[in-house]
Amino acid sequence: MTASSPEPQRLVLVDDHEMVLHGLGAMLGHFPDEVSIAGQVTTAAEALAVVVEQKPDVVLCDVRIGKESGLDLCRQITTEHPDTKVVLLTVYDDEHYLYQALRVGASGYILKRIDGQELVGHLRRVREGETVVDPALAGRVALSAARLHAGEFWSGAHLGLTQRESEVLELLVAGHSNRAVASKLVVSEDTVKSHVRGLYRKLGVADRSGAIAVALREGLFR
Template sequence: MQTKQKVVIAEDHNILRAGLRSLLEDMEEVEVTAEARDGVEAIQCVREHLPDLLLLDLSMPRLNGLSAINEIKASYPETKILVLTVHKAEDYILESFRAGADGYCLKEADRADLFGAIRNVLAGKRYLDPGIADQVLEGFIEGKQSLKQQSSWDTVTQREKEVLKLVGEGRKNKEIGDILCISVKTVEKHRANIMEKLNLHNASELTAYAIKKGLVVEE
């Protein structure tokens, strides 16, 4: 009997998470071993269950998907990560793969495409949703990808983006430090760096910028 490959689902919406679990029950070769509601829980689930695949949303509370990818790939590179998201913008796609994602699939994908994406990634192949493959290719051909023209946002580090997201959620420095396992002093330093790089001057402007960049989950 073939050993089933372990899958963890990280999705903050309860109904979507339950729907994904139900869908994956139709795949004989995989088994959902755990579920996570945010990036912090996703990292914990990977640490505990060592899954073959993490099915990961990008927009989640506390720690977002991009940050989770960085953390997980640094410690558990053998775990494959398939991003499942609504985001079609090129920035999200490029940043996901740059962080270490193995595949990128849209939530509007049908059942067959999702299963195909999972099987490709588990087989060690890269996967990019057909619905966005053309636009990404066009971006490279026309030289329009953001990587070619560095903006102030491009100078913000991944850790600084994590801090900015949490500031945008209204969290205090101590709480941010507890979530990211860093000192309050380090949080303050990151905030100062963000404000200098982005020419922002207070918490309200930081929050507005985090919302503009899609770092904060909107209810």
């Protein structure tokens, strides 16, 4: 490292699998001029503690950390420690998780199949102020954005909802029961329950009132 080179980025790695942490640590260890490991932890609570103690540049975490949410952890870190950036490193190649990650302040969303050189390159771009998206998802996101701009999407599409889930949510907002929703959409009540579970998961809520609150906050149905 030359006198003019920046200091290596200090990273905290968060994953509920010790083997993943060891593998990441070993992979990133080949790039000492670019990154250094300030901590490796397996829970959200440990991650928050090490962020307070070490004040890292970047936290790398998964969308799921055991039974905990990496998205909730991202929101808390970016809110309480704005100088620390969060990059989601995950196996979930699903746009709705990507959209949620960006909404809670993530600086990147990268799939775990990436190699060390590519990961370090993405981290370099994050340091420069960019928001990075794995190339495997970037094309789909661009297509989604184009369709949304053209008015081809339904309310809630940007949150990952399918058209049918959006229809179900609109009826929930209007105060209909699952049975009434099933009648209006001419499907079984079990099918409606399945759609409801799906939209709860995608909106990150636990119940009907939470889903309605998100719909109203986002102005999905006017």
